[in-house]
Amino acid sequence: MSSVLPSRLDPWQxxxxxxxxxxxxxxSSLPRLRGLLLDATGDVRFRLGFGRDEARRAVLRCEVAATLKLRCQRCLEALDHKVDADTWLALVSGIDEERLLPERYDPLPVDDEPIRPRDLIEDELLLxxxxxxxxxxxxxxxxxxxxDGARMRSAKASPFAVLAALKHGR
Ligand SMILES: [Zn+2]
Known part of the structure; x- marks a missing residue:
């Protein structure tokens, strides 16, 4: 197991x-995410595990965990949003392959180019x-x-309700 994240890697290898x-x-090293955070302090913990499933499909398990600082849209104060995601991706090289994937997989389109693991981690956090x-x-x-509470109280105190009761001789 490596703890150094390569900037690019060949997914098939x-x-x-x-x-x-x-x-x-x-x-703070994830540029697309950084702009959406109230405060970009803190880390994301990740684990990317490559391999093949029981159908010999090339797959990647992507786990990310982080606490993202966001702004509450109701009170505008800071909010800690905990992310703990565990996603299974299947390497696909065409749209036909993508259609045949079992539901538990998200497609990861790849061609002959190396992938950027940092982008994958950032994508998971954005999602x-x-x-x-x-x-x-x-x-x-x-x-x-x-x-509901306010409606009940006003109904009790309503002068119209009292009037209506008088009119009906009660
Ligand atoms: Zn709030």
Missing amino acids: AVDNRSVVAGRLPL ALPQIPMHAPVVCAQQIPDV
Whole structure:
């Protein structure tokens, strides 16, 4: 197992060698992700394991774990978004191959060019971002109005309800 992440690697050779690369990368070194974070401090822990499955398919297990600092879109305060993703990718060299993949795999299109493992790790983190980052309601600084409770209270106090009751002789 190697803890040095090569900038490029030949995926087919990595599959044949059943290569495993694991380690840490600073979040600040991932340019596409960095711009989406409130604060790019911290690392992503990763493990890339190449090999073949029971159908002799060339596959890559990609595990990433990180805490991403985002901005809550409700209260605009900082929010820790924990990512712990475990994705199975299958190396495919054409659209036909991609169609035949079992559901548990995501396609990883490859040609004769080497792949950039850092991009794969960054892709997994980007996929794990929530569409609208928000705290859970109980911890969010922006309290959500209790709509049902307010409606019940106003119904009780409504002068119209009292009038309606008088009109009907009650
Ligand atoms: Zn919030």
